[in-house]
Amino acid sequence: MPPSTRIECDVLVVGGGMAGATAALAARDGGARVVLVRKAPGSTGLSGGAVSVAQDPGCMPDTPFAARAGVVESARRIAATRPGHPYRLLRDRLDRLWNAVEFATGQMSEVLAPPSGRNRWLLTPFGHAHAAAACHRSMAAGDLAEVRGTLVVCGFEGHLGWDPGLIASGAVRVRALGGPTPRAVLLDLFRWEEGALGRPFDLARLLEAPGAAEEAGRVLRRALQRGDAAAVLPAVLGIDPATRVPERIAAEAGIPVAEILSDLPSVPGLRFHRAIEARLAAAGVEVLQGEVRSGAGPDLPAAVGGREVLARSWVLASGRFVGGGIERRGELRESVLGLPVLASEGPFADPSVRFAARPPASLTLRDSRAPQPLLAAGLRVDDELHPLDAEGRVLHPRIFAAGAVVGGHDPSSDGTGMGVAMFTGWLAGRSAAGRGA
């Protein structure tokens, strides 16, 4: 291979979601030369817009607004009750969790509102209240615990699969728990061709255009009544935060305007992805698109899309099933280095059980609220985030794992996904750059 294709660096980060980006930026912050390899946006690109770090396990589900435990205190309670959770593993360093969250959200400050230390309660498209330590700037005014009066749940006429009435009727449950009174309003704003319907990315682009958000604000103002305290709209208020769509609507409507969390396809997810790309470029992290093909670890060259990367330390932030960090080909495997996948809690936590090769049906439980062994499957790591092999030994002192590839938590349901990504990414990035934690 000609020498120009070889890149030498201090830290190679595999994966470009929240964990990988936080690790790369933390390592860069520590003065390391960092290369980040990623094949696609990863599951952060599918995020609904909430940064879920921890919600108080003691106050769910019937009294969400009674949760006055701060985010870090909630994480401590999770660490106390969930034996396999990464927070439990890192419990001696949980006092640094907030440093990690502030670092990561600060890096994304163009998109993310600064976190306050207490959870915001944001409405989901299914009418639930979801706890988020931080959220997109466009969502901050929709905190259900802060809105006093009527919450106007808006939709746009012709928005495919969006029914504000349904969301408002879901939000009535939140009202019984101390939330605002919801009221549904359909804004007739867009002219569609015969029979056509709008999808999220189209709506977001249309609203970015000059005059469109102002028109939306005027239509909203005409629909307002006495006692309306805030309006929440679908998460389509512009892809680029610099177009200031929510602010423009709010200025015309004369009422605080926020997006609610998104389902898929997710405009906030794309916004997140673009913010990460922009921040990595600005920080001087070299980003390579492609998959790590060959590469056994630190000090050995890894082939990535025609380039060769030689790194002193590796951070594995390749994600879980969506990101492709964990695959099932006959049995569960970690896809980059072929590490064993282990259960961290539940009936298969005993290392003598060959968890990865078990039939898939035995890894899911019929009770949908029970912890699902399959969804929490991942790498087992030690308290310095070194991946462990099948015998429980450290694989290599300069390989670290971060984010969803680390097992023991279920990013899809336990409300700690972004928090684990930021915390483990921050710790792994600092360790890989040689700064320790």
Added chain:
Amino acid sequence: MSKVRSYAWLAWRAAVSHPLRAIGRRGTGEERFLASYAVERLAPTGLDVRAAAQAASACISCGLCESGCAMRAAIPAVRDLGLHAAFRLISKSDEMLARSGDALAACTTCTGCETLCPTGVPITRLVRLLSARSVDLDAPRRAPPGEPR
């Protein structure tokens, strides 16, 4: 007693009736499939289609590909369906495929979608295969098959 009778019937079919019919057959399997099913607008599932269906099954319907689709803004048919919905037709009925022909034909193969797919679905390849397949499906409608071969 009925069990014995059914097994005897199956054995007769396997040992006598099917081999006898096989002697009288003409043409390849694909030709015979088309002779029987082209009027119902069904196309045979070849190895390439099966491989494509396997690749499409990695789709998690996240819709990120749509944000990178250059034609999406211009073609209402793609917009209504969603790009991921369009290429997922690979495992759906051919009737639906025929109706999405316009959307599939609008693809400029810019590959903007593929770099955004978290699970690495080869979207451009699938769309190309599907549009070829939807053209195939139109053929029997224009020229109905003649006498069975």
